[in-house]
Amino acid sequence: MKQASIEDKLAVNKYTIDKDVHIKIDGKICKTCDKHYCLYACPAHCFTLSNGGITFSFEGCLECGSCRIVCPNRAVDWTLPRAGFGISYQYG
Amino acid sequence: MQVFDAIVVGAGPAGSACAYSLAKEGLEVLVVERGSFAGAKNTWGGAFYGPVLTNLLPDFWQEAPVERPIFQHRYSFLSGESCLSVDYTGPRFKSRPYNGFTMFRAKFDAWFASKAQQAGAIIATGLQADDVLKNGGRISGIRAGGDELPARVVVACDGVNSILAQKAGLRGELLPGDVKQGVKEVLEFPPGEVARRFNLFDGGGIDWEFIGDCTRGLPGGAFIYTNKESLSVGVVVGLKSLVETGIRADDLLEDFKRHPAVAGLIEGGRLVEYSAHLIPVSGLGMMPRRLYADGFLVAGDAAALVLGTGLALEGANFAVSSGIAAAQAVLKATKESDFSAKTLCYYQKLLEESFVLKDLKTHQKAPHFLENRRIYSLYPKLACELADSVFTSDGKPRKRTWKLLREKMKGRVSFYRMARDLIEAARAL
Amino acid sequence: MNIIVCVKQILDPDLPPAKFRVDEQSKRVIPPEGIPFVMNPYDEQALELALRLKEKNGGKIIILSAGGQEALSSIKHALSLGADDGFALSDEAFDGSDSFSVAYILSCAIKKIGNYDLVLCGRQAADWDEGLTGPLVAHRLGIPVINLVREIELSNDKLRFTRVISGGEQVFDVAAPALATVTNEAPQPRLPTGWGIIAANRKQIAVWNAGDIGADVSLVGGRARRRKLTGLFVTERNRSCEFIGGENVLEAADKLAQRLNQLGAIR
Numbered sequence: 156m157k158q159a160s161i162e163d164k165l166a167v168n169k170y171t172i173d174k175d176v177h178i179k180i181d182g183k184i185c186k187t188c189d190k191h192y193c194l195y196a197c198p199a200h201c202f203t204l205s206n207g208g209i210t211f212s213f214e215g216c217l218e219c220g221s222c223r224i225v226c227p228n229r230a231v232d233w234t235l236p237r238a239g240f241g242i243s244y245q246y247g
Numbered sequence: 248m249q250v251f252d253a254i255v256v257g258a259g260p261a262g263s264a265c266a267y268s269l270a271k272e273g274l275e276v277l278v279v280e281r282g283s284f285a286g287a288k289n290t291w292g293g294a295f296y297g298p299v300l301t302n303l304l305p306d307f308w309q310e311a312p313v314e315r316p317i318f319q320h321r322y323s324f325l326s327g328e329s330c331l332s333v334d335y336t337g338p339r340f341k342s343r344p345y346n347g348f349t350m351f352r353a354k355f356d357a358w359f360a361s362k363a364q365q366a367g368a369i370i371a372t373g374l375q376a377d378d379v380l381k382n383g384g385r386i387s388g389i390r391a392g393g394d395e396l397p398a399r400v401v402v403a404c405d406g407v408n409s410i411l412a413q414k415a416g417l418r419g420e421l422l423p424g425d426v427k428q429g430v431k432e433v434l435e436f437p438p439g440e441v442a443r444r445f446n447l448f449d450g451g452g453i454d455w456e457f458i459g460d461c462t463r464g465l466p467g468g469a470f471i472y473t474n475k476e477s478l479s480v481g482v483v484v485g486l487k488s489l490v491e492t493g494i495r496a497d498d499l500l501e502d503f504k505r506h507p508a509v510a511g512l513i514e515g516g517r518l519v520e521y522s523a524h525l526i527p528v529s530g531l532g533m534m535p536r537r538l539y540a541d542g543f544l545v546a547g548d549a550a551a552l553v554l555g556t557g558l559a560l561e562g563a564n565f566a567v568s569s570g571i572a573a574a575q576a577v578l579k580a581t582k583e584s585d586f587s588a589k590t591l592c593y594y595q596k597l598l599e600e601s602f603v604l605k606d607l608k609t610h611q612k613a614p615h616f617l618e619n620r621r622i623y624s625l626y627p628k629l630a631c632e633l634a635d636s637v638f639t640s641d642g643k644p645r646k647r648t649w650k651l652l653r654e655k656m657k658g659r660v661s662f663y664r665m666a667r668d669l670i671e672a673a674r675a676l
Numbered sequence: 677m678n679i680i681v682c683v684k685q686i687l688d689p690d691l692p693p694a695k696f697r698v699d700e701q702s703k704r705v706i707p708p709e710g711i712p713f714v715m716n717p718y719d720e721q722a723l724e725l726a727l728r729l730k731e732k733n734g735g736k737i738i739i740l741s742a743g744g745q746e747a748l749s750s751i752k753h754a755l756s757l758g759a760d761d762g763f764a765l766s767d768e769a770f771d772g773s774d775s776f777s778v779a780y781i782l783s784c785a786i787k788k789i790g791n792y793d794l795v796l797c798g799r800q801a802a803d804w805d806e807g808l809t810g811p812l813v814a815h816r817l818g819i820p821v822i823n824l825v826r827e828i829e830l831s832n833d834k835l836r837f838t839r840v841i842s843g844g845e846q847v848f849d850v851a852a853p854a855l856a857t858v859t860n861e862a863p864q865p866r867l868p869t870g871w872g873i874i875a876a877n878r879k880q881i882a883v884w885n886a887g888d889i890g891a892d893v894s895l896v897g898g899r900a901r902r903r904k905l906t907g908l909f910v911t912e913r914n915r916s917c918e919f920i921g922g923e924n925v926l927e928a929a930d931k932l933a934q935r936l937n938q939l940g941a942i943r
């Protein structure tokens with residue numbers, strides 16, 4: 156079986172994308188962080204490292220809550236997406 | 248403004264079991280579920296070990312959207328390209344009422360919630376509880392959809408990330424060391440293909456767990472569950488160990504899918520969903536000390552009522568059972584018109600008397616024991632190497648198995664260490 | 677002011693292509709199992725305009741939807757947002773109806789309700805994008821129709837419609853009753869409130885059949901179709917990437933032009 160990229164995987168899921176972002180990160184803190192646990196915690200690769208800083212895109216979020224609890228610097232301001240938005244599983 | 252007899256937050260197995268039990272007794276129950284339908288936000292392995300549910304809904308499986316009754320349990324040790332398996336099947340698993348079923352949460356939870364609705368509960372989907380209402384020291388309802396919704400009692404069944412248990416002050420932040428992350432793919436096959444590949448012509452299914460290289464030695468494992476015409480394939484790994492080693496669960500899943508013991512079985516499956524969720528695995532070590540407060544109860548994953556022994560990962564049946572116990576406590580409180588902690592503590596007593604807290608107590612040492620890395624790297628490797636030697640016929644005279652084992656252990660683990668691990672295993676599991 | 681909003685339940689437009697199957701043989705879209713239908717987003721915007729009118733001028737909002745079980749969930753959603761009442765129009769005889777028949781069914785129900793000032797529809801259904809139903813309902817009712825409406829006000833007993841045109845707007849004053857189809861430039865729909873969802877759950881939604889609304893069954897259903905769908909295809913889209921180089925820019929450009937020509941992209 157050929158290796159599936161995370162984009163391929165997320166592309167089969169059903170999302171209703173909100174215009175409001177439900178998870179915010181404090182980029183200033185991230186610049187000073189050398190651990191970047193968020194990169195490995197997120198099963199949807201929503202966090203990416205660029206120029207020593209973290210960028211976050213919420214579109215593929217699976218709402219698992221991992222990033223909420225792994226950040227040692229509490230730079231992740233985590234909430235659930237508004238009701239009616241986000242991931243909607245067909246199987247689960 | 249109307250005051251509900253009870254508000255249940257979350258329509259997972261805990262919430263629907265609770266709401267169904269309360270509505271059946273004529274209480275005015277509101278269930279608040281953030282998904283656009285019950286189950287929309289939920290994922291798991293999964294196999295439901297169902298006897299607890301038959302008390303509530305006898306023969307539920309004849310009506311519920313289950314995939315396959317589980318006839319077979321299989322455990323495999325993975326090391327490199329090797330795989331050593333133990334497989335159990337027995338007549339008891341093949342007769343009704345079945346012991347367990349594979350199923351999909353988006354389908355099952357929707358069905359279970361519809362049962363609660365038929366019993367008279369209001370299932371308000373697409374509604375998210377944002378906070379609890381407090382009146383003096385007591386919890387008097389919730390805030391949801393910009394409105395205040397008052398209730399005599401609130402039962403928080405909002406899962407592992409429970410916001411309500413936290414807002415009610417029963418629980419602090421989750422710790423990465425207390426949860427495992429599960430990622431899963433559903434792979435769909437043409438009709439009949441799953442049965443053919445897994446020899447499932449009697450309609451039954453397999454609950455197959457893997458341990459060893461599939462997590463690169465991190466605490467956790469991998470699984471394959473057979474559904475009607477699809478497979479649920481995933482890995483479950485300690486979140487703390489993932490981030491500390493810089494390994495991603497979805498990379499482990501990709502490795503697992505390429506393992507020779509697995510690759511052929513899943514070849515050609517069409518990916519139809521990718522999901523992830525956390526599991527609270529520290530048992531009593533993370534459970535809130537009190538599962539009740541004035542006007543408030545917490546059940547299921549929100550209370551960390553999950554049994555993870557390594558051999559089994561069971562949460563849904565614990566959720567159902569705790570949901571029912573919560574309902575019993577609410578009924579008692581309703582009868583006595585007293586929703587203070589003094590009456591609601593009956594809930595915890597019920598749990599202590601049931602398998603929920605008894606099992607967690609019995610396996611109290613399991614979470615700690617399961618942190619032992621040798622379980623995930625050295626022992627699967629030893630087991631595979633031993634099997635390799637035992638089964639190899641290379642023209643050289645054979646050694647006794649015991650001697651082989653001693654040789655293989657040399658320099659890797661002392662006899663004493665292994666004996667201690669064994670004793671600990673015996674105590675924990 | 678009494679407003680009737682016609683809503684349609686459609687396959688969720690947020691579905692990823694992977695979940696969506698078209699059977700070219702039977703010319704049907706196979707809906708994915710277990711994923712609920714949703715209210716057509718343009719209809720949600722029509723409802724939003726109705727809610728705003730009601731908030732300002734009082735009155736009543738009635739929802740009509742033709743369809744089976746899925747219609748009920750769209751009506752429930754509308755009730756949770758603040759509509760007062762809703763009726764599902766459902767009958768075996770309606771199965772297979774096209775836009776012309778659906779418009780007839782809706783117009784029968786609207787006539788039955790009788791007392792109305794304004795009928796609202798979405799500009800089109802986001803599934804087939806035909807945009808026929810609204811104008812055809814107005815035609816059946818014999819009332820004026822304004823399409824692509826962004827805003828509605830009550831001004832001196834007249835309905836004032838602001839209509840979007842390319843690079844500008846038109847404003848029409850029309851005596852009630854009238855029908856408007858609402859464009860996506862209208863305000864975004866609100867989210868339901870807690871009490872709204874609870875009230876909608878409690879409400880019994882009445883189902884009207886052909887007899888209830890006095891519909892002539894020879895004008896509805898598959899047999900009344902005068903258009904025959906003879907083809908339904910998913911257009912295949914392929915993406916690929918080629919690098920075209922050359923000794924210098926001119927040569928590369930030349931090769932690129934040749935390649936594009938070869939592919940039929942330029943002539």
Ligand SMILES: Cc1cc2nc3c(=O)[nH]c(=O)nc-3n(C[C@H](O)[C@H](O)[C@H](O)COP(=O)(O)OP(=O)(O)OC[C@H]3O[C@@H](n4cnc5c(N)ncnc54)[C@H](O)[C@@H]3O)c2cc1C
Nearest residue numbers: 257259260261281291292294376406429547548562563566
């Ligand atoms: C990968 C994986 C594999 C698993 N395998 C198994 C298995 O094989 N067998 C087994 O028995 N268990 C298994 N489990 C555990 C099992 O899934 C859980 O223990 C079980 O689902 C807990 O049920 P619950 O009702 O407490 O919580 P959940 O099922 O999580 O339900 C919580 C509900 O609350 C809703 N909710 C959350 N917050 C809010 C809010 N603020 N407002 C409104 N609604 C809200 C959610 O949408 C959800 O519907 C597995 C878990 C995972 C992650």
